[in-house]
Amino acid sequence: MDQLTRKGIWNGIVREFSAFMPEFVDESVVTLGEGNTPLVEAVNMKDVFGGIRVFLKLEGLNPTGSFKDRGMTFAVTKAKEAGATAVICASTGNTSASASAYAAKAGMAAYVLVPEGSVALGKLSQAMMHGAKVLEIAGNFDEALEIVKQIAENYPVTMVNSLNPYRIQGQKSAAFEVCEHLGHAPTYHFLPVGNAGNITAYWMGYKEYKEAGLISSLPKMMGFQAAGAAPIVLGHTVEDPQTIATAIKIGKPASLEGAIAARDESGGVIEMVTDDEILAAYRLVAAREGVFCEPASAASVAGVIKMRESGMLNDGDTVVCTLTGHGLKDPDTAMEVSVQPLKVPADMAKIVEVMEL
Numbered sequence: 001m002d003q004l005t006r007k008g009i010w011n012g013i014v015r016e017f018s019a020f021m022p023e024f025v026d027e028s029v030v031t032l033g034e035g036n037t038p039l040v041e042a043v044n045m046k047d048v049f050g051g052i053r054v055f056l057k058l059e060g061l062n063p064t065g066s067f068k069d070r071g072m073t074f075a076v077t078k079a080k081e082a083g084a085t086a087v088i089c090a091s092t093g094n095t096s097a098s099a100s101a102y103a104a105k106a107g108m109a110a111y112v113l114v115p116e117g118s119v120a121l122g123k124l125s126q127a128m129m130h131g132a133k134v135l136e137i138a139g140n141f142d143e144a145l146e147i148v149k150q151i152a153e154n155y156p157v158t159m160v161n162s163l164n165p166y167r168i169q170g171q172k173s174a175a176f177e178v179c180e181h182l183g184h185a186p187t188y189h190f191l192p193v194g195n196a197g198n199i200t201a202y203w204m205g206y207k208e209y210k211e212a213g214l215i216s217s218l219p220k221m222m223g224f225q226a227a228g229a230a231p232i233v234l235g236h237t238v239e240d241p242q243t244i245a246t247a248i249k250i251g252k253p254a255s256l257e258g259a260i261a262a263r264d265e266s267g268g269v270i271e272m273v274t275d276d277e278i279l280a281a282y283r284l285v286a287a288r289e290g291v292f293c294e295p296a297s298a299a300s301v302a303g304v305i306k307m308r309e310s311g312m313l314n315d316g317d318t319v320v321c322t323l324t325g326h327g328l329k330d331p332d333t334a335m336e337v338s339v340q341p342l343k344v345p346a347d348m349a350k351i352v353e354v355m356e357l
């Protein structure tokens with residue numbers, strides 16, 4: 001007889017966390033098996049982190065390579081339940097990749113509006129491969145989102161940006177997983193902030209687990225924006241946001257109020273990091289921890305480094321950093337900041353010489 005203890009297939013976050021989700025019809029569930037992503041301790045960066053324990057939540061291991069899948073499974077499930085035949089979103093890239101994949105799975109049409117020239121290659125290729133109608137707007141993300149809102153109000157297409165409440169409901173599942181993997185809530189939770197849906201979602205998730213008596217404390221929520229796209233830190237809209245981290249190149253966050261509530265209720269901060277700090281963290285986690293995330297994701301690690309230097313974090317604190325998207329999303333940036341391959345002849349002696357063995 002087989003000795004396997006069958007755990008069964010992971011059913012995706014809607015079904016796995018159904019007790020904490022708004023009602024849904026099981027037959028309508030559209031899932032690609034999202035969620036259940038690894039939480040990996042950054043053990044090789046003691047020189048940087050000192051005595052704080054830092055865990056990386058690898059959201060790039062979701063089906064389309066970013067955390068967006070957690071919200072998209074629920075948004076598309078509810079759209080299907082309501083009889084929708086098409087979804088629409090504005091996106092800096094990852095939302096469009098996720099919406100396109102889940103729409104394909106649901107047999108729906110997807111329309112994605114992206115800022116021309118500001119979307120990483122991998123993300124664009126995903127939307128195209130999944131058969132979405134990709135519309136490159138001669139404008140930025142904030143303008144695209146305004147147009148999408150108007151279209152969704154007036155035409156029979158369901159908006160799946162995080163203004164769709166099911167997006168936040170799905171994304172809160174990442175906080176549940178962190179608690180289950182650690183056995184408790186972390187002291188601090190760091191994450192990049194763009195449109196501010198994710199920080200809103202994590203805070204909701206932590207509070208729900210506390211209310212249910214599953215955890216006894218809440219983390220301080222630590223959000224990090226790129227310095228050239230930091231409307232929450234500055235306290236006003238940024239008309240022409242600029243950053244190498246294109247995922248968070250956003251000047252007018254849709255979930256502004258949720259982010260401010262998460263910060264203030266938890267006693268956390270929303271701060272900013274420069275592109276140089278983002279790129280330094282991006283390279284460091286790849287080189288030291290073997291984790292390739294996209295530039296925007298590294299804003300969370302850059303935030304930990306900055307807060308550690310400022311003396312805010314204490315030895316023994318448990319810190320979780322959400323690495324929101326996979327490094328393969330943005331191969332161009334990776335190629336630019338890395339040591340270039342060496343061109344060698346097909347000659348072993350010469351190759352060994354170059355290897356400096």
Ligand code: AN7
Pocket residue numbers: 066090091092093094095096192193194195196197198199247248294296297324325
């Ligand atoms: C890798 O895809 O807004 O603060 O349109 O792709 O919840 O917006 C992406 C955002 C962080 C910021 N990291 O999250 C989009 C989009 C990555 C991202 C964020 C995004 P929010």
